[in-house]
Amino acid sequence: MNWNSISRKCVAVRVRTLLAGAALTLLAGAAVAQDCTPKISDTLLTTAGTLTMATSPTLPPMAFADQNGELKGLRIDIGKEIAKRLCLKPEFVSTEYATMIPGLNGGRWDLVNAGLFVTPERRKILMMIPYENLAISISTAIKSDKAVTKLDDLAGKSISTDIGGYDEKKMRELNEDFKKRGLPEMKISLFDNYATVYQALRAGQVDAAASIDPVAKEYQDRGEFSHALTGLYPTPGSLAFINKDVAEAVSGAMKAMKADGTFDKLMSQYGVLPAPGDLSVLPP
Incomplete structure (x- = not known):
């Protein structure tokens, strides 16, 4: 993995927070009020006094950038609150999903705050805290002439989803099921993030898009796409650590x-159900 390449893809977005009535300074290492002692040693952090989190701001309402470039959403608010309680300054690094685990292994950030699905493969290499209860949705164009009311309706259609994610895995497994039953397979187009997944649907390049329930609902509420199928293959989303x-x-x-x-x-507030469990760390 070329870390210079990753660096070019990542844009650090710094968020200032108030702690105990004292403003955080802009100086490195002076991130918390004097009466708040950091709960994590600087030797364990990517940047002293800072909780650095990788995220993907392409998933409204989970994480997204507003018109002013400010990060908003459930995962951003969760990250800020965690950092505040640890007496650290929150810093969010915007990056693609493909770089998140390699970057975590390489010490580029302290955790991945992007709702990574809990899978057996990931549990072999990561420590995870499940907290979101997520499932896959299928979106279609509002006036699509290719109706999708059940999974089998996807047979023979083209679909977009994010590369290397849980969605891709489940769509490929669905293709295997179609093949075994003699149904035509889907044509799967992969993209780096959900913004481009939906852009492909918007442009008519695909018949449907696979994402997660809150994202699909947000796009439907905006009047952009139809929320054709929901609640597919539910599994917890997590924070991830090394x-x-x-x-x-x-x-x-x-x-x-x-x-x-x-x-x-x-x-x-964001219409997301908590994952089962008590917010403990799942060991690798």
Whole structure:
């Protein structure tokens, strides 16, 4: 993996936060109020005094950039709250899903805050905290002449989804099922993020798009696409880590959020159901 290539793809978006009534400074290492002691040692962090999180701001309402370039969404709010409780400054690095795990392994960021699906393959190499209950949706054009009301309606159609993700895996498994049953396979087009997944549908390059439920609902609510199928292949979405101490500290912050109602309030605000479990770290 060429880290210079990854660096060119990543755009750091710094977010300033207020802690205990004292403004955070812009100086490296002076990220927290003096009466708040960081819960994670600087030696474990990518940048001293900062919780650096990889995210993909292409998934409204989960994570997206507004017209002013400011990051918004559930995952951004969750990340800010975790950092505040750890007495650290939050920093979000916008990157593609393909770079997230290699970047985590290479020390480019402290965690992946992009709702990575919990899979057996990922659990072999990552520590994960499941917190979102996610499922796959199928979107179509509003006035599509190729109706999709059940999975078998996708046979022989073209579909876009994100490369290397859970969605791609399930669409390929569905193709295998179609093949075994003598149905025509889908033509799967892969893209780096959900923004381009939906752009392909918008441009008429594909008949349907596979994404996650909250994203598909957001696009339908905007009047852009129809939410044809929902709730497919549900599985938890997570925060992901390499370092156990960092993972346990974040887990502690999330459990405190759960205890005082902050966690459930944020999830409800964005219409996302919590994943089963108590926000503990799943070991690799």
